[in-house]
Ligand SMILES: Nc1ncnc2c1ncn2[C@@H]1O[C@H](COP(=O)(O)OP(=O)(O)OP(=O)(O)O)[C@@H](O)[C@H]1O
């Protein structure tokens with residue numbers, strides 16, 4: 107790692123209490139150590155970028171945050187109190203919404219049904235309590251429009267959407283439900299220019315509303331565009347956390363690649379990476 | 380930019396024809412099947428098949444199978460199979476017989492207890508499937524043998540060596556609940572229709588068909604409720620999601636375990652309901668009750684548009700699937716054909732339905 111002292115100043119501003127604080131998280135899959143003591147937090151109104159190479163453990167880490175995986179050791183504090191999510195449903199009820207890397211969409215189901223899966227709006231009481239499909243359709247169309255995608259019909263099956271449209275549904279859904287924390291695992295990997303800029307400005311918008319955003323990306327420019335803090339993971343461990351304005355895109359890029367290999371590549375690619 | 384995005388007319392949508400809209404309905408195949416089979420028997424069968432009494436004749440077995448088929452369809456949409464429901468009919472029949480005959484319990488206790496036994500077995504099935512992660516096909520195949528064997532052993536135990544438990548009719552005679560589970564309903568209506576001359580009567584004025592067999596009403600009611608639950612409630616959305624991709628559903632906050640275990644309990648309870656109705660009707664229960672019904676129920680669900688891979692299908696489809704089944708089983712007796720064509724017909728229908736469903740699914744989902 108670069109002997110860059112600036113890269114250790116990324117602590118939380120004294121006045122901001124983190125919404126979620128993950129302390130020394132480890133996670134094993136059989137004999138694979140996916141996470142080996144990762145500490146991370148998000149405060150309201152910030153965008154905390156999680157960066158790192160393929161297989162660094164980013165997705166595994168956010169999955170422990172959203173209740174998918176239970177960490178083998180370490181502690182999770184939600185709004186100051188120790189907490190452990192037993193299921194993604196519990197994390198959602200606490201106000202944590204996630205765009206998973208695999209999107210967690212059901213191709214055979216309609217956009218609306220996917221959008222509200224697990225959190226269907228209802229009308230009526232008692233035995234007549236039912237899925238309010240009209241309202242669900244309306245909200246879905248509206249939220250998708252805000253993300254810059256005009257759906258043909260809300261009852262279109264997700265399997266018939268393009269990769270980017272599908273990703274946008276997942277993002278719109280998480281934004282709609284992420285009351286306190288919004289986790290985005292490479293949300294822009296399939297998106298066009300306009301939709302990417304829409305997603306970045308959406309991150310900015312919800313951050314201003316006081317939501318804490320965790321943003322995973324391989325694209326340094328996207329991360330630099332919205333990130334307030336940057337944490338780099340490498341082989342299941344934290345390399346460190348940096349604050350915006352204290353680090354340059356090039357430094358960040360070098361860190362993400364583990365520091366060395368990129369330099370060699372740069373020669374042959376003429377610095378285009 | 381906002382205005383441009385707001386544009387409501389999308390030039391990239393061709394207006395949908397009625398045909399493509401219909402294609403998106405999973406039950407389309409089954410409805411088409413009912414029409415085809417009806418036409419076939421209208422041409423080949425004795426005209427009495429489609430009189431009121433003829434219709435009741437084929438609707439009764441259709442209803443008994445359909446109750447199982449609709450439950451199997453819901454479970455299949457939820458991504459699982461239950462091969463133990465046929466044996467469950469025998470097992471629940473045995474429990475019900477023992478409760479009414481041996482213990483002399485009134486139906487108000489015997490029926491809920493039978494249901495509770497069945498639901499417990501269903502919950503065990505579901506828990507094993509979820510805990511082990513094994514395909515439900517194999518777990519419930521074990522259940523098929525275990526429950527069939529348990530019915531035999533249990534019956535011998537309760538009867539002192541026989542595999543048939545008699546005396547149920549006497550035991551439930553006069554029980555006020557019995558009329559909801561046996562005999563004909565709506566008799567007043569039918570008597571009135573007869574006196575008004577709408578339906579055929581015997582020479583003494585009583586209607587030839589005294590009422591609707593209760594199982595037909597259970598069948599219709601169950602189909603309506605199941606359809607409502609699937610299409611109009613959050614639970615229905617959870618069932619589709621769970622069957623479509625249980626991992627994605629779980630990560631999206633669907634209580635997948637709860638959904639699956641509830642569905643296994645539902646299929647078991649449907650089997651218990653069929654057991655109660657048919658046992659009271661026959662007045663006795665035996666270990667062969669419900670034999671092969673698990674396969675017939677699954678065929679019903681598949682004809683009704685359910686995908687074997689889960690996440691797609693309909694209860695109303697299974698309803699029509701069961702009617703096709705009933706028509707073919709009974710209908711052949713009204714024709715000159717050899718009865719044994721039944722199985723060939725059935726296999727053919729199944730094959731056709733699976734191929735058809737596969738094509739439809741690709742059309743609907745734009746599978747690439
Ligand atoms: N369920 C699992 N079982 C076994 N190993 C796993 C599992 N999930 C993740 N791993 C391993 O943990 C490591 C970290 O995986 P993870 O998906 O978190 O990486 P990542 O940082 O998200 O990578 P990418 O940038 O490619 O998405 C990998 O080596 C992976 O093989």
Ligand SMILES: [Mg+2]
Pocket residue numbers: 164165166207291
């Ligand atoms: Mg990942």
